[in-house]
Amino acid sequence: MLAELRARARDALEPAHWDYFEGGAGDERTLRANEEAFARVRLVPRVLRATGPRDLRTTLLGTELRAPILVAPTAFHRLAHRDGELATAAGAAAAGAGYVVSMAATTPVEAIAAVAGPWWFQLYLQPDRDFTAALVRRVEAAGCRALVVSVDSPVFGRRERDHRNGFHDLPAGLCCENLRDAAGAVRDIAMDAGLGWAAIGWLRGITGLPIVLKGVLHPADAELAVEHGVSGLIVSNHGGRQLDGAVATADALPAVAKAVGGRLPVLVDGGVRRGADILAALALGADAVLVGRPVLWGLAAGGADGVRLVLDSLAEDLDRVLALAGVRTPAAVPPDLVVSP
Numbered sequence: 001m002l003a004e005l006r007a008r009a010r011d012a013l014e015p016a017h018w019d020y021f022e023g024g025a026g027d028e029r030t031l032r033a034n035e036e037a038f039a040r041v042r043l044v045p046r047v048l049r050a051t052g053p054r055d056l057r058t059t060l061l062g063t064e065l066r067a068p069i070l071v072a073p074t075a076f077h078r079l080a081h082r083d084g085e086l087a088t089a090a091g092a093a094a095a096g097a098g099y100v101v102s103m104a105a106t107t108p109v110e111a112i113a114a115v116a117g118p119w120w121f122q123l124y125l126q127p128d129r130d131f132t133a134a135l136v137r138r139v140e141a142a143g144c145r146a147l148v149v150s151v152d153s154p155v156f157g158r159r160e161r162d163h164r165n166g167f168h169d170l171p172a173g174l175c176c177e178n179l180r181d182a183a184g185a186v187r188d189i190a191m192d193a194g195l196g197w198a199a200i201g202w203l204r205g206i207t208g209l210p211i212v213l214k215g216v217l218h219p220a221d222a223e224l225a226v227e228h229g230v231s232g233l234i235v236s237n238h239g240g241r242q243l244d245g246a247v248a249t250a251d252a253l254p255a256v257a258k259a260v261g262g263r264l265p266v267l268v269d270g271g272v273r274r275g276a277d278i279l280a281a282l283a284l285g286a287d288a289v290l291v292g293r294p295v296l297w298g299l300a301a302g303g304a305d306g307v308r309l310v311l312d313s314l315a316e317d318l319d320r321v322l323a324l325a326g327v328r329t330p331a332a333v334p335p336d337l338v339v340s341p
């Protein structure tokens with residue numbers, strides 16, 4: 001089903017936009033490694049566990065979800081479909097999934113909030129702290145439930161497909177709508193190689209929202225994140241779009257989860273394409289997963305209905321594989337469900 005939606009998305013999109021959505025950094029080694037790492041996992045199901053109907057409901061940082069599945073923050077949804085982030089938000093809400101709105105959304109958060117279920121907002125902390133603080137105030141006022149700070153982007157990864165295609169700017173009429181300053185002018189997103197842990201402390205001081213760090217791969221950084229008072233972590237390599245050669249997320253997850261030791265929720269993204277991948281992620285120590293490109297395929301192929309189809313089918317697939325593995329709830333997935341290859 002996902003493969004069919006992917007093919008339809010490819011047909012629907014301009015080639016340069018398809019490449020932007022689909023591509024990764026450098027030789028795309030990490031992009032491929034994410035899916036390969038999940039494909040390598042082998043599961044050891046239990047039998048005769050009398051699980052009955054499964055219960056996929058999951059609560060993360062006070063946000064209640066139908067299943068442990070969220071939409072990963074991805075930029076520029078109006079390039080994929082005319083309804084853009086409004087379609088993503090409506091599709092995610094209909095599927096009971098969480099939605100992490102990208103800072104590079106092409107729709108204002110107030111309009112997204114009007115049709116969304118529970119939503120979080122992804123931030124690149126800007127060197128202009130007053131501008132960042134104003135944006136935090138704006139998303140708080142719009143009803144955001146958590147801030148997801150992307151920490152894997154001190155500079156932009158080298159996306160060779162975009163260089164080849166000359167894709168550097170949004171077409172006329174589209175912009176990052178949440179980057180307007182007080183005068184209404186749209187700013188560019190600045191990646192900030194000067195960012196350190198003090199910036200997280202600064203953010204902690206200006207908001208009461210839970211702060212989730214996205215892009216952690218090393219267990220020592222997971223430990224530091226706990227020490228700096230963050231509320232959650234996302235094990236992510238940005239879908240292979242930043243440091244090419246970075247470890248696959250399914251491979252990084254167990255050590256990060258062990259370092260966190262249950263003190264915070266740990267989420268993972270990158271290469272999640274099947275219910276069995278979600279099951280594996282849970283067994284490897286995740287509390288939930290985020291899904292990036294498949295949601296974009298659904299959006300490009302069918303707007304809100306396409307997004308819903310992707311998320312519903314992942315939740316239904318997870319329900320089936322939980323039953324097949326002899327487990328009733330996501331939280332009950334045991335570590336010994338996976339064996340190392």
Ligand SMILES: Cc1cc2nc3c(=O)[nH]c(=O)nc-3n(C[C@H](O)[C@H](O)[C@H](O)COP(=O)(O)O)c2cc1C
Pocket residue numbers: 020021022034072073074075102103104122150214236237238239240241269270271272290291292293294
């Ligand atoms: C087209 C595209 C745009 C993205 N934009 C953002 C973004 O704005 N902010 C961010 O933190 N991550 C961004 N990401 C990374 C995703 O949040 C996520 O980490 C990644 O897509 C997960 O891998 P998957 O696509 O294999 O599911 C983007 C990914 C893609 C594919």
Ligand SMILES: CCCCCCC(=O)C(=O)O
Pocket residue numbers: 075104188189238241
């Ligand atoms: C200059 C706009 C930057 C948008 C960043 C989107 C992103 O993170 C991506 O992976 O693409």
